[in-house]
Amino acid sequence: MSTGFFDGITQVTFEGADSTNPMAFRHYNPDEVVMGKRMEDHLRFAVAWWHSFAWEGGDPFGGQTFERPWYPQDSMENARTKADVAFEMFQILGVPFYCWHDADIRPETGNFADNLATLNEITDYMADKQAATGVKCLWGTANMFSHRRWMAGAATNPDPDVFAFAAATVKSCIDATQKLGGENYVLWGGREGYETLLNTDLKQELDHLGRFLNMVVDYKHKIGFKGTILVEPKPQEPSKHQYDYDAATCIGFLRKYGLEGEVKLNLEQGHAILAGHSFEHEVAVAAAEGMFGSIDMNRNDYQSGWDTDQFPNNVPEVALAYYHILRAGGFETGGTNFDARLRRQSLDPGDLIAAHVGAMDICARGLKAAAAMLEDRGLEDALSERYAGWREPQAQAMLDSDLEEISRRVLDANTNPEPRSGKQEVLENYLNRFV
The missing domain is CATH 3.20.20.150 (Divalent-metal-dependent TIM barrel enzymes)
Incomplete structure (x- = not known):
């Protein structure tokens, strides 16, 4: 039953992306x-x-x-x-x-x-x-x-x-x-x-x-x-x-x-x-x-x-x-x-x-x-690649280790890591492909 407050306004429906009707949905289709x-x-x-x-x-x-x-x-x-x-x-x-x-x-x-x-x-x-x-x-x-x-x-x-x-x-x-x-x-x-x-x-x-x-x-x-x-x-x-x-x-x-x-x-x-x-x-x-x-x-x-x-x-x-x-x-x-x-x-x-x-x-x-x-899966794959090193058994074992053991490992292997790109701009460009 109408209250009269919204006189002249009918139920909003989905009309699609080409619609110019301000009182219609262009993207929200509840049944999609x-x-x-x-x-x-x-x-x-x-x-x-x-x-x-x-x-x-x-x-x-x-x-x-x-x-x-x-x-x-x-x-x-x-x-x-x-x-x-x-x-x-x-x-x-x-x-x-x-x-x-x-x-x-x-x-x-x-x-x-x-x-x-x-x-x-x-x-x-x-x-x-x-x-x-x-x-x-x-x-x-x-x-x-x-x-x-x-x-x-x-x-x-x-x-x-x-x-x-x-x-x-x-x-x-x-x-x-x-x-x-x-x-x-x-x-x-x-x-x-x-x-x-x-x-x-x-x-x-x-x-x-x-x-x-x-x-x-x-x-x-x-x-x-x-x-x-x-x-x-x-x-x-x-x-x-x-x-x-x-x-x-x-x-x-x-x-x-x-x-x-x-x-x-x-x-x-x-x-x-x-x-x-x-x-x-x-x-x-x-x-x-x-x-x-x-x-x-x-x-x-x-x-x-x-x-x-x-x-x-x-x-x-x-x-x-x-x-x-x-x-x-x-x-x-x-x-x-x-x-x-x-x-x-x-x-x-x-x-x-x-x-x-x-x-x-x-x-x-x-x-x-x-x-x-x-x-x-573009963002998921990027995450998987960035954290791939942690899937190695030696890396997982390190989480159950202690500082002394890890220190010996670094010395023995002469570990000297180089930084790797976080690819932020690449991922920002990826997001913009979808919006």
Whole structure:
């Protein structure tokens, strides 16, 4: 049923690479088979509730620019209108999933009991929408960074009452995610960090965060939630320093608190850039440790030092990310969530559709390029050649040896190695053949 918000916009279809229709897919064909699997099943697209429907168009220097029929977002009537428009857009785009924060699907009441009541009410409404449309919940999460109560953190807050409020909030959101059949639950520690060490007990805060995550895992098993628990790295903003800095930091944290077998990572391109990494680096690190879970596919403006959350438009970057995802076996419970927002001057409902259409096409092109590179094996063969020496029995034996024995070997054989080319430019040219 049409809400009227997207009047004149019909369901987006695949028209092929020669199409000039901005409201049609040129590369994303959900039924196209890539490496033995439908493209839709590879990519598992999801729309983010917060940036698509809850964000009002502000930036650090200016307030609301968008005018939507569900603003102000302070009543259940407007929350239901927002849900109606959201599910209409999911169907226009043909996406299989969506993701949500609690504060973006329900009004903020200021107290836990009322927040719980409105969360239960709106997720009942969303469950009916899911049943009617077939669209599913990829993951849910709790917003524990926007309200002033979270200014010093949630699980890491020096006030035990805030810790308790956070625990109750996360419990309610896990319950709601389970009710909606969510395939994952995400924790992003937006303010789990510090502004200054002058007033911060690092060890106590990290221990509390580790205990909090163990409580989440224990509760997941207690209620029989089958989804994956994910944490999302980000180095800074809004906190000066956040404890979930990047993939490697999160992996070390999870191992320290015995969570490496229970929790995986939800990785965002924009957050990787803020941490000084490439997105494929973060994916490769998580995959190497068996902790890759899901992605938020957006980008940052490389001229800005803050998280701009723009829709992806760089095929080579996207291709390299999907290359490592496919190389690791692809998504299991995770998917490709567009944690991206319109520019504050993009006011029209059609802009929201066009942004997702373009992003889905970019991801489809990247996926196909990644699959072609894997099937061609050019990068795999180059890796095999570069590390070939380690397949020799003598090299393998060295790993089980000690420094004295290795030193004798170097002296006896008069070992004097010469460096060999890494062939970076050759491999960069190889990548460009596919994109």
